[in-house]
Amino acid sequence: MPDVRFSQRSVRRALLSLDIHKSSGPDGIPPIVLRMCAPELAPVLTRLFRYSYSLGVVPKSWKTAFVHPIPKKGDRSDPSNYRPIAITPLFSKIMESVVNCHLMRYLEDHQLISDRQYGFRRGRSAGDLLVYLTHRWALAVESEGDALAVSLDIAKAFDRVWHKALLSKLPSYGLPEKLCNWITSFLADRSIKVVVDGACSDYKPINAGVPQGCVLSPTLFLLHINDMLQAGSIHCYADDSTGDALYTGRANISRENVTEYRNKLVSEVESLLDKVSDWGRLNLVQFNPQKTQVCAFTAKKNPFVVSPQFQGTPLVASASIGILGVDISSSVQFRGHLEEKAKLASKKLGVLSRAGQYFMPAQRLQLYKAQVRPHMEYCSHLWAGAPQCQLLPLDRIQRRAARIVDDRVLSDRLDSLALRRDVASLSIFFSHLPWGVL
Template structure:
C-alpha cells in the first residue's frame, strides 16, 4: 500500500520557507522578471539549507535516543519507504480477507481460539509447595507511587483509556496522591477498574506465510495507570518470593540478576563438562503451546495461595484476571471486543512473575538437569547406557503428567532432542506417545547451539543481523558525523555482536575476524575516517576491538559471579583455590582441566586464568564501576587485547 511520506525532520522553519518558495515561484511564473527569478532562487537556496540542517538535527536526536528508544530510528527509516508492510490479506475460510476491519476480526478470532477452558480444580497438594507466612498487606506507600510515576517510559504508547505516559510522568507530583488513593482502594476492596482490564492488541508478523493468521504474534497495550500499580504489586510479591526462597533456582526468566546468558552458561557448563569427561549427552528442548495465553486462572490462584500470598493480594489478582477483554488494531481500525478466558495478560507487568510462579514446580521430581527461562524449558543428562535413556524418558513422562494436571500443552512438533558425543546411542524419545524429532542445531534463547557446541554458525548469524542494521544506517541516515553514526552503531549494531557473547565467544580466528569485520565497516562510515587504518580509527573514536571488549566482558561477568549480583550462582560454576598470601589475590579460583577444545573455550574455563592474574586491588573493588576502572588500567598497562595475546 502506497502511503504519503511523513518527514520527521519537517519543522516550522522549513514549512515557512517552503511556503515562501512556492509563493516566489508563482510570482516568477506570472511576472517573468529577473527580480522575481532571483527572489525564487534565494528562497530555493534557503529551503535546501534549512532542510539539510533540519535533517541533521533530527538524525542527531534519533542517535541520542537510539539506546532508550530504538523504535524512533526504525520509524525514521520506514518513513523513507514508499511501501509499508503491515498485516497482509489473510486467508480465512478459503477466502482472502483484505479490509482492515475484517482482518482485525479474523486475527482477534484466532488469538481468542487458543484460550483454555478450565476443568474443575482439586485441592492442591500441600507437599508441592513451600508455604511461608503471609506477608503484611500494609506495604503500599505514597512515595512508591511517585517513584513509579518518575520512571514511566514516555516513549510507550497509551492503552485503550488513552492516557499518555508523558502526562503521568510530567504531572507526577500532582497525581501521586489521587493515584495512591485509587490504588489503595482497589487493593483493599479487591476490585480492579474495568479500564485496566482492556487491551488493544497489535498483530506482529513472526515468520512464514503472511496470509496465515497463525504467523502473527499478539502484542497487548493496556492502561499505563494499571501497569503502574502492577509494577508496585510485582515488586512486593517478588520481594516476598526472594525472602522466602520460593522460586526455583532453575528459573532464569524475568528474575533479578538472572538473564538469558546466566541460563545458557549454567546449563551448558554442565553439558560441556560431561562431554569433556567422555560422556554422551542428550538434550531435550521443550516448547509449550501458547504458554502465556493458556494458563488456567483457578489453578494459578491455587498455587499463589499455597505459597502464602495474602488473601488481599490473591483476591485482587483474581479480580484482575476476570472479565478481561481485548480488541485487535489494524491500521487504526478496531475489531469487536472479545473475552479473554485464560492466560496471564501478555504486555502486562505482573504477568511474567505470575507465569513463573505457575510453572515453579515444573522440575519437581525430575532427576535430569532442568533449566527454565520463562516457558523455554530444556533438560539434559549423560546417556551412557539404556538405563540412562530410560531415566530421561521417565523424566519426560513426568513432565507430561505435570502438563496434563495443570492444563498446559506441549507443542510436540517443536520439541526436539539433540544428541551430543561421539559415542551417543541416538536413542529415540517420545512425549505423550509422539516421537520427538531429532535436531543437530537449535536456537536456544536467541543463540544457535549445535551438537558440537561450536559457535561458528552463531557468529555468522550475529554478523548477518548486525550488517543488516548497519546497512539500514548507511542507506537511511544522511549524516556521516561521528555524533550520529557512533551512537547508532553502539545502540543498534554492536548489541547483535555481543548478545550473550560470554556464552558463545568465538575461539576460531575466522570467527573472530568475521565479527570484527562489522566494526571495521561501521567505523569507516564516519566522516574523515575513510582513509585511516583500523587501529587509528578505533583510537580516534574511543573504541576497543570487539575481541578486547569480549575479554573485558569476561572479566566483568566474572566479577558479577564472584563479587557481584550473580554471586548466588557461582558455587556451582567455580571452585575457590586455597589462598597463599605470597601468590595472587584471595579470590583465586581453581583452573579447570580439560581434554576437548569446546571445554577449553567455555566461559567458566577460559576466563579463570586471566581472573587469577588480576591485581588484588582490582578484584577486591567495592563496586562494579570501580572494578571496570581498575580493569581497564590493568589491561592497558599489560597490553592485553585478547586471549593468547
C-alpha cells in the same frame, strides 16, 4: 506474606518511573502527564489503590487493553507468528508495579521461586542460564561422557494460562486472602481491542492467559509454571524450557558400556518428559512435539543413535540445538552460530550501506551500533573463546562498518569487538563473585 501496603512514597516512585516515550493506553492519558503530576496524584492514587485492594476489586476500565500484534520469526501472513502485546491503562500499571514489587520481594526473600528459573528475576539473565547449561554439557563431553538435551516448546504459553489452575496455586505460596482476591479480579472479565495500522477491532472478552504487557503478568506466569520445574533436571527462562541428562565418562570405556549409559540417558529424559507432559495435562498446557529439539552432546566417534519419545512422537536428535537465540553444536561449539550471526549482520550492514547517503556519519555510526553490532555480541561471553578463524568474519564486518561511517574521528572511537567481548566476559565473572572476595 503480609498484605500489600500502599504508601504515598511507593506510589510516587511508580509514577516517576513511567516511560514518557510510551504511548497511552485505553484511558488516553499520556505517561508524561502522570509523571509531571506525581506529587499531586500520589495521595489520591494511594487512597484509591488501598480501597481497590481492600475490596479485592479491580475497576472494569482498568481491565481493557489495546493489543498490538508484533511479528515473530516466520511467515508474516500466518496469524500464529505474531506476539500480542497489550497496552493497558496507566493507573492499572502503577498499582501493578506496587503490588509486583511487594510480591517479588516476598518470593525472592523466601526462595519460593525455583532456582532453575532464570526469567523475569533480578540478577539473572538468558546468558546466565546458557553459561550454566553449556558448562554442564562441556564437562560431560570433555570427560569422555555424553549429555542429552531437550528444548521444549510451549504453545502460546502466556496466552493460554488457565486462570483456575493459577489461582488455585496462590494460597500455597502464602499469599494473603486480599491479594488472592485482588489477583482474581485482575484476571477476570478482561477485554481486548486489536489495533493494526491504525484500524481497531471491537472489544472482545478473554477468559484465559496473562496479558503480555501488564507489569504483573511475568510474576503470575512464574508462579504458574514454577511447579513444573519440580519434575527433574529442567531449567527455564520464562517459558523457554530445557531438560537434560548426562554422565561423565572414563578413559577406555567399552562400547557396550557406552550403549548402556546412553540408554539410561534416554530413559531419564523420557521420564522427565512424561512428568512434564502430566503437568501440562493438569494445567491445560500444550506442548508441541514437532517443535521440540533434541541434541546429544558427545566427543565420541560412534554416533548417538537412540532418541527419546515425547507424547508418542519420536524425537530425532539433530546436530545442534537452538536455545534462547544461541545455536549450540553437538560438540558444545558455536561455529554454526557465529556463521549465522555474521551473515545476518552482513545483510543488515548492506542495507545500511545502500541507505548511507541519506544519513550523516554520526547517524550511520548510531545505526550500526543499534541494528548491526548487537547481532555480533549477544551472549559473547559464551563463545568469546572460539578459534580466531571463527571470529575474524565479525571483525571484518566492523571494519566494513567503519568505512561506511566514513569519518576517521568517529571510527577511531569505536572499540574493537575483541575488547568489548573481554569486557562482557569480565562483567559476567565479577557479577558472580561472592561479596568480600575482592
